[in-house]
Amino acid sequence: MFTLTAEEIAYLRSKNSTTKVSTKSRSFVKAFTEKGLYMLATILKSPIAVSVTFAIIETFAKTR
Numbered sequence: 868m869f870t871l872t873a874e875e876i877a878y879l880r881s882k883n884s885t886t887k888v889s890t891k892s893r894s895f896v897k898a899f900t901e902k903g904l905y906m907l908a909t910i911l912k913s914p915i916a917v918s919v920t921f922a923i924i925e926t927f928a929k930t931r
Contacts (some may be wrong), residue, residue: 869898870897871888871897901927904920904923904924907920912930
């Protein structure tokens with residue numbers, strides 16, 4: 868897991884038309900790398916966690 872910089876957050880907000888540009892976050896956003904997500908998936912075993920993990924992994928695969 869890593870923390871996004873202010874520039875990275877601004878870039879992501881510019882890509883999402885539904886996000887309010889004036890919204891200010893009091894803390895930096897945490898993000899998972901693809902490998903970190905796989906490691907997390909081996910720990911979390913609830914049905915909801917498994918389905919969300921599969922959806923995120925499919926999204927990673929589609930973006931390649």
